[in-house]
Amino acid sequence: MTQGPSADPGVIDLLGLLAYAELGSFFRLADDAGLAPTLRAKGQLAALAATEQAHYQALRDRLEELGADPEEAMAPFVAPLDAWQERTEPQSWLESLVKTYVGDGIAGDFYARVAGLADDETRVLVEGVLAETGRAEFVAETVRGALGEDPKLSGRLSLWARRLVGEALSQAQAVAVQRPELAKLLAGGDRGSEPSSGVGDLAAVSRMFASLTEGHSGRLRAMGLAD
Amino acid sequence: MTQGPSADPGVIDLLGLLAYAELGSFFRLADDAGLAPTLRAKGQLAALAATEQAHYQALRDRLEELGADPEEAMAPFVAPLDAWQERTEPQSWLESLVKTYVGDGIAGDFYARVAGLADDETRVLVEGVLAETGRAEFVAETVRGALGEDPKLSGRLSLWARRLVGEALSQAQAVAVQRPELAKLLAGGDRGSEPSSGVGDLAAVSRMFASLTEGHSGRLRAMGLAD
Incomplete structure (x- = not known):
């Protein structure tokens, strides 16, 4: 439990955000299992949820290692993620x-992007969390299969995917405004040699989130949906 | 994936029952977290749920090893456990x-009782599932603390605990009638040298379940509740 030089407030924010995001994914996956058509699919969703719980635990442990109170670190992100x-x-x-596929995809791209901005130990942890999210293929295949059986679903699901991203970007912007230390950390990857400033950080965060939607288009195509 | 001599239909039933019970506990714990008063408690429930998922997975894997279809094995127990x-x-x-404490307690006593009735590999697995359920202390302490603050809760919660057991025994009886092979396996520990018969098995299963309520009284006392 040593509070080293890595306990940058932006890193604590980042870990708190990721931890609550994982906890939220856990509950969402468990909850969505009620919609699952078969006992087998219910079991698969439970397994996915358990993976999210393990990620949550690892991030929570890291916050404690850094001398932070994990619940305090998560608190600022409860409202935007719940929203x-x-x-x-x-x-x-x-x-x-x-939603699982689009949400995981954006989260994964986000993790990969920010991993390089934090200290080494946090980076290794975040990359580990990222690497374990390997259900994309299963989900994309299932959606493609359903569209093959009923092509009329495509329009509605494409709109749905667009709404998922729109709502995510909107919440991300709100977080960036409310957590300047986090915005500064996230902007670090984009800003280059530019000096740090509040407004500059927000613009950099916007550019970063905009670039995340590039991977999103590829994921839509993988599911057979329109961009 | 060898179907050895251990693939007794009663054992398949037992593993199917336990697997669906664990999956059900997983979903219940995840669902109940909505009632949790703090972010910390939500995280703790998520951890408990993840443990149940790991048990489910182990039991499901064992069913596959025995050459059984896990979902088919679970199917007969979906209705009574959901009920x-x-x-x-x-x-x-x-x-x-x-409910967590009472349900886990009865399940734990049940596992311990039946573990000795199955083949060695199943026994080791069931004992492992049992050993990991170590949250009793945490729950009992929390309930005692709440009763200390508001002793009037005791009557209502005692009735609640009684109802939990009554409903469990009622569902267990229904299962014993519907699954004669399972009843035969469960009766094995009680019957001794008596020859197996349908009605004799049901009586033996009744005795076994009645004996499970002995541990239940101790758990009620641990929570500060009346029997």
Whole structure:
């Protein structure tokens, strides 16, 4: 429990954000299992949820190692992440699969992007969390299969995917404004040699999030959905 | 994936029952977290749920090893276990804690009792599942603390605990009638040298379940509740 030089407030924010995001994913996956059509699919969702719980635990442990109170670190992100979950409540099993795929995809790109900005130990942890998220193929295949059987679903699910991203970007912007230390950390990867400034950081965070939607288009195509 | 001599239909039933019970506990714990008063408690429930998922996975894997279809093996127990969950839906955080403690306790006693009746590999697996359920202390302490603050809760929670057991025994009886091979296996520990018969097995299963309530009284006392 040594509080080393790595206990940058931006890193604590980042770990708190990721930890609560993982806890939220855990509860969402467990909850969505109610929509699962089979006992087998319910079991698969439980396994995915358990993986998220393990990530949450690792991030929480890291916060404690850095001398931070994990619940305090998570607190600022409860409202925006809960808001995203509430505004994007899936109404069907397919919507819940698309949400898992789109949400995991953006989260994964985000983790990969920010991993390089934190201290080495945090980077290794975040990369580990990222590497274990290997369900993309299963979800993309299931959605493609459903679209093959009923191509009319494509329009509605494409709109749904667009809404998921729109709501995520909107919450991310709110977080960036409220957590300047985090915005500064996230902007670090984009700013280059430019000096740090509040407004400059916000613009850099915007550019970073905009670039995350590039991977999103590829994921939509993988599911057979329109951009 | 060899179907050895251990693939007794009663053992397959037992593993199917335990697997679906663990999956159900997983979903219940994840669901009850909505009642948890703090972010810390939510995280703790998520950890408990993840442990149940790991048990489910181990039992499911064992079913596959025995050459059984895990979902088929679980299917007969979906209705009775779901019925128990539905009839005992906690209305408060304390009720959900008491349910966890009472339910885990009975399940633990049941596992310990039946472990000796199955083949060696199944026994080791079931004992492992049992050994990991170490949250009793935490729950009992939390309930005692709440009763210390508001002793009037004791009557209501005692009734609640009684209802949990009553509903469990009722579902267990229904299962014993519907699954004669399982009843035969469970009766094995009680029957001794008596020859196996349908009605004799049911009586033996009744005696076994009745004896499970002995541990239950001790658990009620540990929580500060009346028997």
